Amino acid sequence: MTTLTAIRTASVEAPVRRRPRWLIRAGSLLAALLLWQWLTAGDVTLWLRFDRLPTPIEVADQFGRLLRDPVYYVDIAQSLVRILTGFALAAALGIAAGVAVARSWLLADVLQPLFEVLRPIPAIALVPVAILVFPQNEQGIVFITCAAAFFPILVSTRHAVRALPEVWEDAVRTMGGGRLRVLFSVVLPGALPGICGGLSVGMGVSWICVISAEMISGDFGVGYRTWHAYTIVDYPAVIVGMITIGVLGWATAGAVELAGRRATRWLPSRAGVVK
Amino acid sequence: MSGLALRAERVSLGHGAGPVVRELDFDVRPGEVLAVLGASGCGKSTLLRSLAGLLPVVAGRLLADGEPVTGPSPERALMFQDDALLPWRTVRRNVELPLAIRGLDRAARRDRAGLWLDRVGLAHHADRLPAQLSGGMRQRVQLARTLAGEPRAVLMDEPFGALDAQTRGAMQRLLADVLSSTAATVVFVTHDVDEALFVADRVAVLEPGGVRTLVDVPEPRDPATRGTPLVRAARMELLGALGATDPYVRSLSS
Numbered sequence: 001m002t003t004l005t006a007i008r009t010a011s012v013e014a015p016v017r018r019r020p021r022w023l024i025r026a027g028s029l030l031a032a033l034l035l036w037q038w039l040t041a042g043d044v045t046l047w048l049r050f051d052r053l054p055t056p057i058e059v060a061d062q063f064g065r066l067l068r069d070p071v072y073y074v075d076i077a078q079s080l081v082r083i084l085t086g087f088a089l090a091a092a093l094g095i096a097a098g099v100a101v102a103r104s105w106l107l108a109d110v111l112q113p114l115f116e117v118l119r120p121i122p123a124i125a126l127v128p129v130a131i132l133v134f135p136q137n138e139q140g141i142v143f144i145t146c147a148a149a150f151f152p153i154l155v156s157t158r159h160a161v162r163a164l165p166e167v168w169e170d171a172v173r174t175m176g177g178g179r180l181r182v183l184f185s186v187v188l189p190g191a192l193p194g195i196c197g198g199l200s201v202g203m204g205v206s207w208i209c210v211i212s213a214e215m216i217s218g219d220f221g222v223g224y225r226t227w228h229a230y231t232i233v234d235y236p237a238v239i240v241g242m243i244t245i246g247v248l249g250w251a252t253a254g255a256v257e258l259a260g261r262r263a264t265r266w267l268p269s270r271a272g273v274v275k
Numbered sequence: 276m277s278g279l280a281l282r283a284e285r286v287s288l289g290h291g292a293g294p295v296v297r298e299l300d301f302d303v304r305p306g307e308v309l310a311v312l313g314a315s316g317c318g319k320s321t322l323l324r325s326l327a328g329l330l331p332v333v334a335g336r337l338l339a340d341g342e343p344v345t346g347p348s349p350e351r352a353l354m355f356q357d358d359a360l361l362p363w364r365t366v367r368r369n370v371e372l373p374l375a376i377r378g379l380d381r382a383a384r385r386d387r388a389g390l391w392l393d394r395v396g397l398a399h400h401a402d403r404l405p406a407q408l409s410g411g412m413r414q415r416v417q418l419a420r421t422l423a424g425e426p427r428a429v430l431m432d433e434p435f436g437a438l439d440a441q442t443r444g445a446m447q448r449l450l451a452d453v454l455s456s457t458a459a460t461v462v463f464v465t466h467d468v469d470e471a472l473f474v475a476d477r478v479a480v481l482e483p484g485g486v487r488t489l490v491d492v493p494e495p496r497d498p499a500t501r502g503t504p505l506v507r508a509a510r511m512e513l514l515g516a517l518g519a520t521d522p523y524v525r526s527l528s529s
Contacts, residue, residue, distance in 0.1 A: 168359065170329055170353065170355070172376070174329065174351065174430075175349055175352065175373040176348060176373070185372065186361065190361075264363075266362055
């Protein structure tokens with residue numbers, strides 16, 4: 001009887017308790033918007049100067065206009081192609097290099113010093129090199145995006161592979177499994193949770209870099225368009241660009257996170273462990 | 276298929292500098308179950324890893340059917356104490372793994388894995404993940420996986436060591452039952468004298484200087500003989516041999 005009552009009270013109480021929390025969250029956002037409107041519409045200058053910042057209403061107007069403009073979508077598509085190409089290359093190279101460095105002392109000795117020298121250089125500092133080396137701007141931007149995501153993926157793969165329990169590999173080898181079998185049946189699936197962490201971080205970093213690279217040397221793309229709007233003093237469009245970058249970054253990071261969670265459903269914390 | 280004959284000739288085992296076991300000589304006859312007893316740290320697991328081909332010997336020769344052991348082989352399967360199942364594969368796909376490595380097609384794999392899961396009583400849990408099973412069930416899956424590849428020798432490294440007493444008893448009976456239908460040679464490492472006496476045909480006591488004591492088990496794998504004078508005598512002999520290296524066990528056996 002006691003358990004029944006407990007369940008019933010919990011199920012009745014839960015929605016009552018949840019509703020005001022959503023209200024509070026929505027209210028917080030609304031208050032921020034109102035504050036923004038008040039500061040900008042009133043041209044407040046309290047050391048910080050809000051007189052040149054666009055009001056939320058101006059931004060919303062500009063947003064509505066841009067949503068009807070095909071160039072807006074071309075920019076988004078361009079940025080997405082760049083980031084997805086760079087990220088996919090970084091994932092393939094980073095996972096391959098991470099496994100190689102973790103599993104072979106020879107490759108570790110050959111590659112590791114190189115990686116350690118290059119890793120501290122922020123990818124965006126590679127822009128001059130990219131402009132010099134690549135025949136087209138486009139390839140340079142993809143290169144910078146790829147370089148940015150490569151290192152977090154490499155490092156997390158290396159750690160995940162090194163941390164694998166030896167017993168899984170021993171088991172497969174005593175069944176007669178060779179190196180390839182160990183790689184595909186033990187190393188890659190076993191390291192996947194760690195690799196997913198690296199992919200998430202890598203996706204975030206490569207957004208920062210694709211936008212920065214576009215601002216410096218792009219002809220299209222969300223980053224280029226945002227910077228361009230700033231140079232022609234179209235401040236509402238700058239804010240729209242920032243919001244677009246935020247939404248796209250959030251969506252791509254969410255997609256990576258979701259894919260990772262799907263691929264690692266077997267983890268004890270997600271499999272519904274029965275003891 | 277017949278069991279593998281295993282032989283050690285003046286073998287030293289260990290990792291480089293200080294061998295754990297020196298000058299080891301023994302024979303495992305095809306199809307027999309040899310239990311290896313010994314205090315912890317005496318090199319029982321090292322011996323198994325070397326027999327499996329995962330660890331090269333420091334000196335001497337290890338032979339399987341007269342051929343030197345140079346690396347792992349599906350003929351010599353190793354069963355571990357715990358957590359050797361691949362946690363991202365379902366029970367069925369874990370048992371199918373050795374069959375996939377042997378190159379069986381999908382349908383044959385499924386049939387064979389189903390058969391073995393049935394034999395260890397887990398047919399209804401085929402689609403579960405290892406983390407969703409109890410420790411005893413996981414070891415049953417591992418037993419099925421080890422035997423599904425039809426190895427000619429099964430090397431078991433304290434396979435029931437992490438289980439509670441009741442589950443362990445059930446697993447010993449299951450093992451005896453399953454082994455009766457295979458011709459595989461078994462080397463069974465344990466630190467439990469009674470487990471050794473129930474499971475094995477012969478029991479060896481491993482010491483740093485090699486195997487000094489070898490006891491034939493009267494009426495192996497017959498629960499009815501537990502506690503009969505012959506088995507009691509074998510038990511005392513084994514405890515005595517273990518006690519030669521372990522003062523605590525010596526105090527128990529005297």
